[in-house]
C-alpha cells in the first residue's frame with residue numbers, strides 16, 4: 001500500500017474544540033456527562049501541555065486521542081511516511097484498514113506489516129524489525145490487539161539478526177528502543193499493552209518479556225468504534241484479562257495509591273460493562289471496556305500481575321485456554337485465598353490492615369457488601385461470558401493440579417500479598 005502526495009487535511013476543520021468540563025480532551029464536548037466522568041479519569045495524568053521539549057520522547061507521558069483526530073495528529077507531527085504493524089483480521093474487520101487506506105491516498109506513504117502470529121514469535125519480530133529498519137517511516141503505528149502492539153514494540157527494539165535478537169531478549173546483549181514516535185491503536189479491550197512498557201515474545205517455546213520506559217506508546221487512540229466488530233468470545237477473553245488485571249493490581253504488593261485508583265476505576269467499568277459488551281454490545285459499553293483495559297494496563301505497568309496470572313500460563317500453553325479465560329479460572333479462588341491472609345503468611349510490607357483494605361475496595365468495586373457476595377458476583381460474571389471457575393470446568397483432570405502448581409511463575413507470585421507455598425496452591429486449585 002503506498003500513496004504519497006502532499007499532506008492535506010481532511011474533514012471540517014483543524015480547530016480542536018476542547019471539552020467544556022475538563023478543558024483537555026478535544027472532541028468530547030458532545031458526550032453525555034456520565035460518559036465524560038469516565039473520560040476524565042482516563043485523562044487524569046495526561047494533562048496538557050502535551051509535550052515538554054526539554055525531555056526525550058520516551059519520557060513524555062502517553063497522550064490519548066481519537067480516530068477522528070489521527071489525520072490531524074499526523075499533520076501536526078509532519079508525518080510523511082508511516083510504518084503500520086497490523087493484525088490482519090482485526091485490521092480488516094475493525095474498519096482501520098479503510099482508515100489507513102484513506103491516509104495512504106491523501107496524506108502519507110504507508111508501509112504495512114501484517115506477517116506475524118498471535119503470541120509473537122521472535123522470527124516474526126525480527127522480520128518486523130528488518131522491515132521497519134528498511135522503511136523511511138517517521139512514525140510506527142500498531143493497529144490490533146496485544147500481539148500487534150508487542151510486535152511494534154519489538155520492531156523498534158531488537159536487532160535485525162536472529163542470533164543477536166535472541167541474545168537481546170535473553171538479556172545478554174544490550175538494546176535500545178528506536179527514538180521515532182510510537183502510536184498504538186488498540187482494536188481489542190484487554191491486555192492494555194498500549195499503556196505498558198512491556199513487550200512479550202516467544203522463542204524456542206519460552207516466553208520472554210522486554211521492559212523499557214521507551215517502549216511506552218507516545219500516543220494512544222482509544223476508540224470503541226474499532227472494537228465494535230470484535231466477536232463475543234474474543235471480547236469476553238480480553239475483557240476478563242482486563243478485569244483480572246484490575247483486581248490483581250489492586251491487591252499487588254507493588255501497587256501505589258495512584259495505580260490503585262486506575263485499577264479500581266478499571267474494575268468498576270469492567271464489572272458493570274463486560275456482560276453487555278459480550279452479549280448485547282453497543283458503543284457505550286464497548287467504550288467503557290476499552291477504557292477499562294487501558295486503565296488496567298496503566299495500573300499493572302506499576303503493580304505487575306499476581307497469583308491468578310502466575311497460575312494461568314500453564315493452562316494456556318498446555319491446554320490452549322485463551323489467556324483471559326485462563327486467568328479468570330482462578331481469580332475468585334485467589335480472592336478468597338488473599339482475603340484469609342494472616343501475620344504468618346503476609347507478603348506485604350504495608351501490613352495486614354492494608355491488604356484487608358484493598359480486598360474491601362475490590363468487594364465494593366464489584367457492587368457487593370461482603371466478600372461472599374463479591375465472589376458470587378464475579379463467578380457469575382465469569383461463567384455468563386463463557387469462562388469457568390475451576391480447571392475441571394475446562395475438562396482438565398485433578399491429576400494435573402501438582403503440575404499446574406509446579407509451573408507457576410515465581411516472579412508473578414512474589415507480587416501476591418499472601419505468600420503461597422506449593423501445598424497452598426494445590427489446595428487452592430482443588431477446593
Ligand SMILES: [Zn+2]
Pocket residue numbers: 191241245309323327
Ligand atoms: Zn493478562
